[in-house]
Amino acid sequence: MANHCSRGWECKENDVDCNADFETSGNLAVFTVSKQYSQRLNRTMIMKRITDAVLGLEKAAHLLQRAGFGGSPDEVRAWAAKSPDAAVAELVGFGSGSDDDFGPPVFLETSAESDANFAKEFANLRNLRREDQAAAEQAQRRLNAQRRRVQYQGIGELRAWWLYRMRYSNAPLQEKMTLFLHGHFASATQKVRSPGMLYQQNQLFRRLGNGNWEDLVNGVASDPAMLLYLDNARSNRRKPNENFARELLELFTLGEGNYTEEDILAAARAYTGYSIERETGEFVFRNFMHDPGRKTFMGETGAFKGEDIVRIVLKHEQAPRFLTAKLWRFFVGSDASEAQVDHLSRVLLDAKWELKPLLSEIFLSEDFYDEKVRRGLIKSPTQWFVQLLKSMEAPLPDPRISNGILIQLGQELFNPPNVKGWDGGAAWINSSTLLNRYNFAGALVRGKLPQNLGRSPTNRRSYNNRPNLRSVVDPERVLPPADRKDRASVQRALFARLYQSQLRATDRAKFMEYLDTQKDPANWNERDLQEAVHLLLSSPQYQLA
Amino acid sequence: MKHPSLFTRRDFLQTGVLGGSAALTLPAFVGSTMQQLAAAEGADDKDQPILLVIQLAGGNDGLNTVVPWENDHYYRARTRLAVKKGDCLKLDDEFGLNKNARGFKQLWDDGKLGVIHGVGYPNPNRSHFRSTEIWHTASDSKQQLAQGWIGRYFDNHCKGAEPSVGISITKQSPQAFRAKNPIGVTFDDPSRFRFEGLEDGDTPEEELFLANNDGGSINMLESGGQMKMEPGMSALDFLERTALDAQVSSDQIDTVLKAKKTGAKYPGTPFSRQLQLIAQLIAGGMGTRVYYASRGGFDTHANQAASHGGLWQDVSNALLAFQRDLEAQGHGKRVTTLVFTEFGRRVKENASGGTDHGAAGPAFVIGSSIKPGFHGTMPSLAPADLFRGDLEHSTDFRSVYATMMDQVLGVDSVSVLGRKFESLKLFG
Numbered sequence: 001m002a003n004h005c006s007r008g009w010e011c012k013e014n015d016v017d018c019n020a021d022f023e024t025s026g027n028l029a030v031f032t033v034s035k036q037y038s039q040r041l042n043r044t045m046i047m048k049r050i051t052d053a054v055l056g057l058e059k060a061a062h063l064l065q066r067a068g069f070g071g072s073p074d075e076v077r078a079w080a081a082k083s084p085d086a087a088v089a090e091l092v093g094f095g096s097g098s099d100d101d102f103g104p105p106v107f108l109e110t111s112a113e114s115d116a117n118f119a120k121e122f123a124n125l126r127n128l129r130r131e132d133q134a135a136a137e138q139a140q141r142r143l144n145a146q147r148r149r150v151q152y153q154g155i156g157e158l159r160a161w162w163l164y165r166m167r168y169s170n171a172p173l174q175e176k177m178t179l180f181l182h183g184h185f186a187s188a189t190q191k192v193r194s195p196g197m198l199y200q201q202n203q204l205f206r207r208l209g210n211g212n213w214e215d216l217v218n219g220v221a222s223d224p225a226m227l228l229y230l231d232n233a234r235s236n237r238r239k240p241n242e243n244f245a246r247e248l249l250e251l252f253t254l255g256e257g258n259y260t261e262e263d264i265l266a267a268a269r270a271y272t273g274y275s276i277e278r279e280t281g282e283f284v285f286r287n288f289m290h291d292p293g294r295k296t297f298m299g300e301t302g303a304f305k306g307e308d309i310v311r312i313v314l315k316h317e318q319a320p321r322f323l324t325a326k327l328w329r330f331f332v333g334s335d336a337s338e339a340q341v342d343h344l345s346r347v348l349l350d351a352k353w354e355l356k357p358l359l360s361e362i363f364l365s366e367d368f369y370d371e372k373v374r375r376g377l378i379k380s381p382t383q384w385f386v387q388l389l390k391s392m393e394a395p396l397p398d399p400r401i402s403n404g405i406l407i408q409l410g411q412e413l414f415n416p417p418n419v420k421g422w423d424g425g426a427a428w429i430n431s432s433t434l435l436n437r438y439n440f441a442g443a444l445v446r447g448k449l450p451q452n453l454g455r456s457p458t459n460r461r462s463y464n465n466r467p468n469l470r471s472v473v474d475p476e477r478v479l480p481p482a483d484r485k486d487r488a489s490v491q492r493a494l495f496a497r498l499y500q501s502q503l504r505a506t507d508r509a510k511f512m513e514y515l516d517t518q519k520d521p522a523n524w525n526e527r528d529l530q531e532a533v534h535l536l537l538s539s540p541q542y543q544l545a
Numbered sequence: 546m547k548h549p550s551l552f553t554r555r556d557f558l559q560t561g562v563l564g565g566s567a568a569l570t571l572p573a574f575v576g577s578t579m580q581q582l583a584a585a586e587g588a589d590d591k592d593q594p595i596l597l598v599i600q601l602a603g604g605n606d607g608l609n610t611v612v613p614w615e616n617d618h619y620y621r622a623r624t625r626l627a628v629k630k631g632d633c634l635k636l637d638d639e640f641g642l643n644k645n646a647r648g649f650k651q652l653w654d655d656g657k658l659g660v661i662h663g664v665g666y667p668n669p670n671r672s673h674f675r676s677t678e679i680w681h682t683a684s685d686s687k688q689q690l691a692q693g694w695i696g697r698y699f700d701n702h703c704k705g706a707e708p709s710v711g712i713s714i715t716k717q718s719p720q721a722f723r724a725k726n727p728i729g730v731t732f733d734d735p736s737r738f739r740f741e742g743l744e745d746g747d748t749p750e751e752e753l754f755l756a757n758n759d760g761g762s763i764n765m766l767e768s769g770g771q772m773k774m775e776p777g778m779s780a781l782d783f784l785e786r787t788a789l790d791a792q793v794s795s796d797q798i799d800t801v802l803k804a805k806k807t808g809a810k811y812p813g814t815p816f817s818r819q820l821q822l823i824a825q826l827i828a829g830g831m832g833t834r835v836y837y838a839s840r841g842g843f844d845t846h847a848n849q850a851a852s853h854g855g856l857w858q859d860v861s862n863a864l865l866a867f868q869r870d871l872e873a874q875g876h877g878k879r880v881t882t883l884v885f886t887e888f889g890r891r892v893k894e895n896a897s898g899g900t901d902h903g904a905a906g907p908a909f910v911i912g913s914s915i916k917p918g919f920h921g922t923m924p925s926l927a928p929a930d931l932f933r934g935d936l937e938h939s940t941d942f943r944s945v946y947a948t949m950m951d952q953v954l955g956v957d958s959v960s961v962l963g964r965k966f967e968s969l970k971l972f973g
Binding site: 133190333372375378419423427431432433446452454455510538539540544 | 674678689691708709716717718720727728729730731732733734737738739740741742748749750752753754756757779780781783784785787788790791794795846895896897
């Protein structure tokens with residue numbers, strides 16, 4: 001009797017130890033897990049799961065910060081009461097969140113029409129060029145500038161929209177995975193000017209962040225923003241462009257050293273014709289550009305298209321290791337050991353590249369909650385910013401301020417510095433960025449507009465009206481009367497909200513020493529509270545999640 | 546910041562730890578660590594050579610800067626935009642400077658200016674973003690490198706150095722500074738490069754801030770002051786050390802800048818203020834090896850005649866003032882300035898009174914130690930010799946970088962550029 005594997009296909013062998021080729025089904029491919037590799041991994045399932053009945057405050061805080069963007073003390077308390085299984089299932093299932101909670105970014109309503117109009121105008125100019133080149137050139141320059149302004153506005157809205165989702169989503173892991181995938185499958189507005197395309201790519205990540213890795217990779221290979229960014233839109237059989245093929249293998253799926261230059265060329269040929277419809281910005285497969293010939297890729301030969309390349313790549317032993325190692329690094333903050341990678345690769349392969357089991361395995365493992373892991377990850381600028389607001393239960397400031405801050409801290413959304421994305425970890429921190437974090441924290445806490453906001457073309461400082469900035473510290477919420485009855489209460493409340501940990505004895509002692517010099521907290525005004533909060537945020541400890 | 550100004554990390558450690566808040570006894574290894582730190586900071590920072598790198602952002606039009614005033618092709622290609630023969634400041638039989646670049650003319654006459662013809666790279670890229678990236682990372686045209694060339698210099702040759710080993714007077718850290726071990730200080734306004742939010746007399750606040758940012762536990766001394774995350778080092782250790790370094794750099798710069806200004810006269814434009822700041826930091830004894838500054842506005846697609854002259858008036862006068870200031874302070878021989886742009890512009894003017902993105906163009910070197918005059922070969926302007934309407938490069942920009950590494954900073958250029966590029970004979 002045929003079994004159905006987790007993807008619902010008939011298979012010829014037992015599901016758990018499958019090593020046979022499946023039949024292709026539609027556009028989706030089949031894969032083989034080499035029996036030897038699978039058996040080797042079988043022996044290395046070393047990671048244990050936590051066995052607590054409920055998460056408790058510390059684990060809950062840790063989980064929320066890593067799988068999302070943290071939370072307020074109330075949220076942490078709510079999650080602390082859940083069982084690990086229930087909590088992780090909710091996170092990994094992207095449960096309790098829905099697209100309906102958020103509308104699409106504003107520019108989308110008009111972008112299709114606007115894009116069409118611009119396309120028409122540019123077409124007109126091509127005619128004008130024949131009659132009067134000078135006038136056409138001038139008009140073209142003006143039209144370009146106009147379109148750029150519209151695009152910049154759209155990108156600004158897109159950023160604001162995503163930050164809003166990160167701040168308010170009830171499916172925090174969905175937004176966190178989107179952020180991970182945005183850095184992994186990097187595309188940048190520097191080259192991909194269209195906000196519509198970048199929105200589409202972002203939605204792809206959002207939809208498939210807990211889906212199937214093969215679907216994701218194939219989705220990215222047909223994503224207009226990516227095809228544009230890596231020069232595949234014009235790649236054709238006469239002159240195949242290798243850029244996308246190279247990054248697919250080197251950065252997206254396998255890592256250097258696991259393929260040859262010939263493999264890259266074969267893959268490039270397979271991806272010829274994967275292009276973009278100029279008018280609409282949608283993906284289109286152009287037959288006449290595609291190289292239909294036979295290619296030899298990683299030892300297999302056939303008239304391969306892109307999906308075949310991905311199918312073959314995922315058979316490589318390194319494929320699951322590459323992804324699991326990178327995901328571990330992102331969520332845990334340090335490198336996984338070989339044994340851990342073995343274990344997680346086995347989970348991923350058993351699940352036929354579905355990401356949910358892998359994510360669950362990570363978030364339920366003892367290793368994830370290890371003492372050395374907790375408070376061991378340097379927050380990315382986005383994490384630092386969103387988490388600050390969530391922990392204060394404060395709204396987002398003006399998008400120009402948000403983006404300016406993120407630029408200065410080194411992470412402009414939709415504009416990673418290159419196709420490798422962001423290095424992360426210690427790379428976020430140097431003297432300047434650390435001081436900037438302290439000073440921006442001060443600006444947000446005191447409600448004073450920062451002077452040195454970063455500038456990108458999409459974040460021009462030519463304010464028609466200067467944005468206002470309200471303090472993110474609401475005294476009623478951050479330090480209600482109950483928490484002001486003595487200095488120890490103040491310290492406990494502020495540490496709980498800001499650090500979500502009571503830290504070390506020395507950290508508490510330093511702050512108590514400071515509190516001893518201050519007046520009775522019951523008499524603190526707004527400024528006194530702001531000052532204390534600012535000081536707590538201006539520390540190495542605050543940079544850790 | 547009210548606490549005593551602390552000049553080096555070494556000083557701070559000695560005062561902080563020994564004078565220290567906690568009852569810490571110094572383990573034996575600290576002594577050797579201090580020695581390591583001392584060695585890393587160099588025998589005498591005050592006489593080490595300094596490189597200043599300036600980007601003219603936007604793609605400066607080289608042909609209207611270093612004008613081939615005798616070349617018919619030039620006048621034929623730029624019937625409206627060419628600098629008239631009578632207008633340029635003649636340097637020799639073939640070339641003259643844009644009439645607004647008086648500061649450079651003076652530097653030329655003083656024997657302090659070197660002009661390198663035709664600087665560019667194979668397979669030129671005409672995108673601002675991409676070409677700037679190529680210049681900053683010293684990559685090949687088709688390569689994508691993450692670290693900057695100056696960052697690789699920091700990584701390979703400045704181990705244990707203070708963060709202020711590189712200072713960029715810009716809003717954002719330049720890609721050229723990007724290093725595996727993040728280092729370098731960036732600020733466009735020195736008053737910004739400090740912890741804001743402490744007012745005078747805020748002693749308890751200051752105490753708490755310092756207590757949180759004084760480097761923390763003694764463990765950090767073990768790694769000899771290295772600015773990177775070593776395996777086994779916790780993220781907190783790394784952050785604590787960076788916090789300490791930030792304090793020290795901030796103090797250093799604050800102290801240096803509070804000292805008397807050098808008294809030299811500068812034009813007063815924002816760009817010249819950047820240079821004045823750098824001159825002051827040098828005069829004040831900072832141990833910085835590389836400074837970086839930038840001046841934008843060079844993307845002259847339209848109506849170039851209206852803006853290009855003004856840009857050069859600013860740049861040339863500021864650099865003249867800067868060079869004179871350095872010499873007056875006795876630092877003329879130490880400092881070499883390199884001025885570059887991410888690409889030149891097309892030979893033929895466009896229909897909007899401007900020029901479009903091109904390829905090769907001149908780069909400039911300024912200093913008392915350089916061999917003044919022209920270097921390299923001017924590319925041909927004959928239409929048949931152009932590459933898609935652009936000048937062919939005759940000097941790879943990485944040769945210029947190699948020269949800076951080998952002959953200014955005195956380090957092996959191959960370790961910074963990845964392979965050997967012939968140095969130019971820019972120094973006597």
